[in-house]
Amino acid sequence: MIKEKLELAGNLTACVLRKDAIGIERYYFGEFFFLDNLVSGEATACKNSRWELSGITRNFEEGVTERLTIYEDVLHYSLSGYHAKIELNPPSDARKLERALLLQSEGWWLCILFEKSRGLFELCIVGDSHKKSALENAKRYLHSHETLSTLRETKFRALLRKTKTRDRFKLYCWYVLLSNGVKTKHPVLKKRFTMPSKYSFRHQWLWDSCFHSIVLSLYDVKLAKEELENLFLAQKQDGRIPHEIFLSKSACKRFWGVDDFSPWTTQPPVLAVSVERILETSWDEGFAKKAFKVLLKYDEWWNKKRDEDFDLLCSYHDPLESGWDDSVRWDDVKVQESPHGMYPVEAVDLNCLLYKQRSVLSHLAKRLGF
Structure with a gap:
């Protein structure tokens, strides 16, 4: 149990409760839907707040109980003992049905039933790639808080059992990493991957996933390899591995001005370090061959x-490629006329990582008989 933690995440779904009042402050569904101040009730003093694997429960004065749970992409929120005014604040483009709201974005549907x-007061939010499934599941789970909270708790207890630790801090760290995992339908993101945050950074990043895979190799080597598979799949024809892979093409276009799921940038080349760590944990010749081809092409691109x-x-061409996004080391070389870009910088750390990459390539070439 954790006191006063107000965030909860499922698959693409994530939610934050209001800090000093009843209601839902923010709702996220990947990069496709963001609902601000969705549910608000009249302010009343919170007596206690409990965050558990099953969800969040808060008890307020006058016998009011607020509960939130998320299982995969089904969210259930309820208020019991509450007789005051409750406001639902949907976006203006929501289609209104009887006791329901429907939104659409880039092939995804969001159904809000209350x-x-x-x-x-009960509210169920379901995100799905099919309109019919979103509507049907919202109806199915509208009165099913206990079912969803049990499913959620069972899932995470099973995941955490594999960590083989009883240290509460370590367990929570594992929970954060594993709960940030995502499986979704996507042209590029075909494998499970880890978001750095389901509240802020809601897609896949190159070097973030490399670090995630190193840690995951201590938990499940299969998951660690899957974490890198999307990076392999996203490699461009010229050999570049993109800096990030957006869930939403329109989100990428808004930020980078390109009609693609990825920008023109890359990130620090730590992929070879991750590949090396995974293969040290468990040698897999098929994975090694695949990784070798990707790394060789990537090295040639540099x-x-x-x-x-x-x-x-070699040089970085944008501060966001460096991992030192806002460092003063780039102040003198930024291209002021553009929101992105800088003059080429032959960074020491970059070239050290490229040396490491070539060392890994050399080792793999010998072991694979190339």
Whole structure:
């Protein structure tokens, strides 16, 4: 149990309760839907708050109980013992049905179903790639808080049991990593991957996933390899592995101005470090061959595209490629006329990582007999 933690996440779904009052402050469904101040009730003092694997329960004065649970992409929220005014604040483009709201974005549907009776308010939100499934599941689970909370708790207890630790802090760290995992239908993101945060950074990043895979290799090597598979699949024809892979193409276009799921940038080349760690944990010749081809092509891209003066030192072209996004080390080289970009910088850390990448490639080539 954790006191006063107000965030809860499922698959693409994540939610934050209001800090000092009854209601839902923020709701997220990947990069497709964001609902701000969705549910609000009249302020009353919170007596206690409990965050558990099954969900969040808060008890307020005058016998009011607020509960939130999320299982996969089904959210259930309820208020019992509450007789005051409750406000639902949907976006203006929501289609209104009887006791329901429907939204659509890039092939995804969001159904918000609610019911208010004497002293009880229940709300169910379901995100799905099919309109019919979203509507049917919202109806199915509208009165099923206990079922959903049990499913959620069972899932995470099973996941955490594999960690083989009883240390509460370590268990919570594992929970954060595992609960940030995502499986979804997507043209590029075909494998399970880990979001850095389901509240802020809601897609896949190159070097973030490399670090995630190193830790996951201590838990489940199969998950660790899957974490890198999308990066392999996202590799461009010229060999570049993108900096990030957006869930939403329109979100990528808004930020980067490109009609793609990925921008023109890359990130620090730590993929080889991750591959090496995974193969040290459990050798897999098929994975090793696949990784070797990807890394070799990626290394060739660095040589061809990022060594402008042919001195065998490669350069970053944007602060966001470096992992030091807002560092003062880039202040003198930023291109002020553009929101993105800087003059080429032959960063020491970049070239050290490329040296490591070539060392891993050399080792793999020998072991694979190339």
